[in-house]
Amino acid sequence: MSHKKEGVCFTCTPEQEAALKKVIADLKDTDGALMPILQHAQEIFGYLPIEVQTMISNETGIPLEKIYGVTTFYSQFSLQPKGQYRVSVCLGTACYVKGSGEIFKKIEELLGITNGECTPDGKFSLDSCRCVGACGLAPVMMINDEVYGRLTVDDIPAILAKYE
Numbered sequence: 001m002s003h004k005k006e007g008v009c010f011t012c013t014p015e016q017e018a019a020l021k022k023v024i025a026d027l028k029d030t031d032g033a034l035m036p037i038l039q040h041a042q043e044i045f046g047y048l049p050i051e052v053q054t055m056i057s058n059e060t061g062i063p064l065e066k067i068y069g070v071t072t073f074y075s076q077f078s079l080q081p082k083g084q085y086r087v088s089v090c091l092g093t094a095c096y097v098k099g100s101g102e103i104f105k106k107i108e109e110l111l112g113i114t115n116g117e118c119t120p121d122g123k124f125s126l127d128s129c130r131c132v133g134a135c136g137l138a139p140v141m142m143i144n145d146e147v148y149g150r151l152t153v154d155d156i157p158a159i160l161a162k163y164e
């Protein structure tokens, strides 16, 4: 983990903390409560930094190692914050054979982050994804809800520059 860039510092508002405590109080005595608690926590905070996992452990009595095991196993959970602009490159088969791996590398190089990370200013985060159902436009990437298709590596600097 030490190679990771420092992300945006984690901050927790009293409202977020109260919302999390309420979710835990409502769910904690039901079977299999951990998954829904984590899902709600991610909705409240946007991601699940270790500070949030520790709060959940303290409130539920579930060991932190167990919580960490779940959050790192399921790809629906993010331990890193997402950027204001969420860049997502499709590495599904149709996109991959048309060069989306190279596009992904170019974005890593330009933003200085890798899969699952967020730039220190909180502006961009980068993720790979599976087929987004736009194979006819391969290779495809998305920035928030905007879809970019038939990309070449040379298109990438100008596209990212629009969001700078």
Ligand code: FES
Binding pocket: 090, 091, 092, 093, 094, 095, 096, 130, 131, 132, 133, 134, 135, 136, 138, 140
């Ligand atoms: S494989 Fe990329 S959109 Fe289908």
